[in-house]
Amino acid sequence: MKKLLFILSLGLTSTLSNGQNLRYDTIRYAKAYYAERVALFKSEPIKKGRVILLGNSITEFGDWKKLLNDSTIVNRGIAGDNTFGVLDRLNDVIVREPNKLFIKIGINDIAQDIPVDLIVKNVMTIVTRVKNQSPGTQIYVHSILPTNDNVKNEYPDAFHKNDIANRVNEKVKQQATPMGFVYIDLSKALSDKHGNLDVRYAEADGLHLNPVGYQVWVKLLKAKRYL
Numbered sequence: 001m002k003k004l005l006f007i008l009s010l011g012l013t014s015t016l017s018n019g020q021n022l023r024y025d026t027i028r029y030a031k032a033y034y035a036e037r038v039a040l041f042k043s044e045p046i047k048k049g050r051v052i053l054l055g056n057s058i059t060e061f062g063d064w065k066k067l068l069n070d071s072t073i074v075n076r077g078i079a080g081d082n083t084f085g086v087l088d089r090l091n092d093v094i095v096r097e098p099n100k101l102f103i104k105i106g107i108n109d110i111a112q113d114i115p116v117d118l119i120v121k122n123v124m125t126i127v128t129r130v131k132n133q134s135p136g137t138q139i140y141v142h143s144i145l146p147t148n149d150n151v152k153n154e155y156p157d158a159f160h161k162n163d164i165a166n167r168v169n170e171k172v173k174q175q176a177t178p179m180g181f182v183y184i185d186l187s188k189a190l191s192d193k194h195g196n197l198d199v200r201y202a203e204a205d206g207l208h209l210n211p212v213g214y215q216v217w218v219k220l221l222k223a224k225r226y227l
Contacts, residue, residue, distance in 0.1 A: 027112045029080030037078045041092050048097040050074050051227070055104035056081040058145065058209060067218050068227060074098070082108040083122035090126060094133045100227070101130060101137050104186075106144040106168055107207070111158035120171045127181050139181040140226055143169040146187055148197040148206035155207050162195060182226065189220050 028034065037060075052074040053059050060077025064070075076093060078085065086105055093101065103126060109119045123141060130137055146162040147155075169187065176183035190213055192198040197206060201213030209217070221227045 024112075024114050024118060025084045027114065028082065028085060029108060029112075034078055034081060034085060038089050038092070041076065041089070046096055047072075049099045050096065051100045051102070052076055052093055052096065052098040053102045053104070054086060054093055055102075055142075056108055058107070059104050061208060062214050062217075067214055077104075080108060081105065082112065082114065083119055083126070084109075086126055087122060087129075090129055094130060097134045098137050100140065102140045102142065102184075102221075102226075103127075104142040107147075107158055107165070110144065110161050110164050110168070111155065113157075116164060116167050116171065119168050120175070123172055124175055124179060127175075127179050131180065140184055141172055141176070141181050142184045143172070143187040145209075146191055146195055146197050148192075148199060148202050150196065151199070151202075151204065151206035154205045158207060166195075184220070184224070184226070186217060186220065189216055 050072050051068075051070070053062070053064055054076045056077060057079035058077070060075065060079050062075070062077070064073045064075050074096070076089075078089075083105055086103075103123070105123065105126075106119055109122075127139055127141065130139055144165040146165055147159050149159050149162070165187075169185075173183045173185075175181075190198055190201045190209070199206075201209055201216055203210050218227075
């Protein structure tokens with residue numbers, strides 16, 4: 001699938017230097033595309049007890065039915081989405097009462113300079129809402145992948161921020177046991193010795209995964225018996 005380029009849209013409860021407030025919940029990429037995908041999701045019949053993968057472009061661009069050899073897999077990835085977007089459309093997931101929910105979100109929040117603690121709070125809110133409204137769902141939260149900062153990239157806002165991704169990941173990991181979800185360290189499986197996204201698993205943009213990267217991801221899920 002052709003990668004999408006996104007234009008940042010800022011909304012104006014953090015105070016900026018000019019005295020205005022920044023409403024982080026209005027910071028979104030590709031709002032029209034988001035609406036298109038959400039409309040598509042709502043048009044699909046509600047089938048409960050499936051496996052759902054929820055996230056941004058890294059989830060959306062995975063051919064999960066083929067990768068997992070399972071035609072019942074539900075892909076709820078939206079390119080450009082962030083944690084606020086997931087929260088806004090979470091009811092579509094909850095109403096389906098998935099058997100397992102795999103969450104992969106956060107890199108676009110980092111690219112949009114949303115604070116670490118707010119990203120973590122949003123992820124925990126996602127987890128809490130699912131647990132409360134679909135208590136039979138087993139929840140898995142993936143780490144945010146690093147970027148490879150050594151390539152000519154198409155998404156400059158997301159690059160040179162691997163330290164921020166690591167901070168988010170560590171805070172999310174600390175909440176796994178008390179919050180009752182499984183933390184999946186996907187970053188470790190797909191990083192090189194310098195902590196960048198390994199070029200063997202990355203598209204030329206240094207951000208998205210290539211087919212080999214998706215295969216490594218699936219291999220990890222199966223080795224851990226998550227699927």
